[in-house]
Amino acid sequence: MGSGTNSGWGVLEGDHQVPEFTDAVLALYRGIFDRLPSSDRPFFLDYWLRLFNLASTHLFTVDGVPHALLTQPHRPVSHHFRWETASLACSDAFRGRLVLPSGIDPDQSFRMPVIDGGKGFASPLRDTRAVENQIGYVRSLREPPLETQPAAHWRISRIESGDVEEAIDLLKRCHADAGNSEPDLAGAREELRRSIDHDAGWCWVARLPDAPNLCGIACYIGMHLPVAGVPAVLVSDLAVEPRHQGQGLARCLQTHALQQLRDLGHRWVFGNINPENHASLSQAERLGRTAWYRCLRFYSTYL
Numbered sequence: 001m002g003s004g005t006n007s008g009w010g011v012l013e014g015d016h017q018v019p020e021f022t023d024a025v026l027a028l029y030r031g032i033f034d035r036l037p038s039s040d041r042p043f044f045l046d047y048w049l050r051l052f053n054l055a056s057t058h059l060f061t062v063d064g065v066p067h068a069l070l071t072q073p074h075r076p077v078s079h080h081f082r083w084e085t086a087s088l089a090c091s092d093a094f095r096g097r098l099v100l101p102s103g104i105d106p107d108q109s110f111r112m113p114v115i116d117g118g119k120g121f122a123s124p125l126r127d128t129r130a131v132e133n134q135i136g137y138v139r140s141l142r143e144p145p146l147e148t149q150p151a152a153h154w155r156i157s158r159i160e161s162g163d164v165e166e167a168i169d170l171l172k173r174c175h176a177d178a179g180n181s182e183p184d185l186a187g188a189r190e191e192l193r194r195s196i197d198h199d200a201g202w203c204w205v206a207r208l209p210d211a212p213n214l215c216g217i218a219c220y221i222g223m224h225l226p227v228a229g230v231p232a233v234l235v236s237d238l239a240v241e242p243r244h245q246g247q248g249l250a251r252c253l254q255t256h257a258l259q260q261l262r263d264l265g266h267r268w269v270f271g272n273i274n275p276e277n278h279a280s281l282s283q284a285e286r287l288g289r290t291a292w293y294r295c296l297r298f299y300s301t302y303l
Helices: 013-028 038-054 163-179 186-196 247-261 278-286
Strands: 007-012 055-064 066-073 084-092 110-113 128-140 155-158 200-206 214-224 231-240 268-273 288-299
Touching: 007 013, 013 038, 013 055, 013 066, 038 055, 038 066, 038 186, 055 231, 128 278, 155 247, 163 186, 163 200, 163 214, 163 231, 186 200, 186 214, 186 231, 200 231, 200 247, 214 247, 247 278
Parallel strands: 084 110, 231 268
Antiparallel strands: 007 055, 055 066, 066 084, 110 288, 128 268, 128 288, 155 200, 200 214, 214 231
C-alpha cells in the first residue's frame, strides 16, 4: 500500500510509545491544534493522552512518517469516553488508499477531523464510500459578540423546576412533528434536572410576552470538545413549538444562551448535527460555528 520501504499499521501501547503517539497526533491533527489559542493547547494534549490510555491505538507509517492514526475505545459503553466513537485521521497522501488494521470493525462510525473547513469529503479507505451521519460545528465564545436579536417578541429566562414537565411535553411535540412518535426522553429529563441544579447543565426557555406556555427551549451540558479536548458546552437540546417555527425563535434563543454562557466564563460551544438537517446546518453557520469534525460510516463499493 505504501511506496516506502517500510510501511504498515502498528499498535501503540505502553509509556515508551507516548512520544511517537503525540508526534502523530500533532502531525495529523495539526489543523485542529492550530485553531486553538495557546492557553487551550495543553487541553488538546491532555485529551489525547487520556484517550491513549483508554483506547486501542493504531498508527500507519511509511519509513517512520505518520500517515494515519486510529483509536477505538476499549469499552465504549462503560468508561469515561463512553460517548466517544472510534477516531481516524489520514494524510492527504493516503486518502482513498488505506485498509483498516486487523481487528478493527469497519461497521461503526469513525470521527475524522475537518482540517480545511470544506464541504467536500472522501473516504480514506480503499474501495469504500463514506457517508456522514454527524457533523461537529464549533464556535469560540471569545470571538466578537453575536448580533443582538430583538427581544420584544419573546420572553427568555433560565428554566425552573416548574417548567420541566412542560419542557418534556414540548420536546415530545417536536419529535412527533419530525415523525418520531415515541422518543426516549429519559436523558433529556436528567439534563433538565442538572440544568436546574446548575450541575454542569444550563437551559433557557422562551415564552410570548403575555402567555405562560413555553414556545422554545435551548439546553447545554458541559463536555470536552471532541478532537480538541478543551472544556466546552454541547448543544444537547434545541426545540421550538411547531407553530412558532420559522419566526426566528431558535436563533434568538441561541444568541441569548451563548451570550449568557460567555458571561459565565465558558469559552467554546459545539453541536453534533445530522447532515440532512439543512436548517440546523445553516443556522449553525449563521451563528458563527464552523465544522471541526465529521462522523463517517464506510461502505464497500463492491456491494
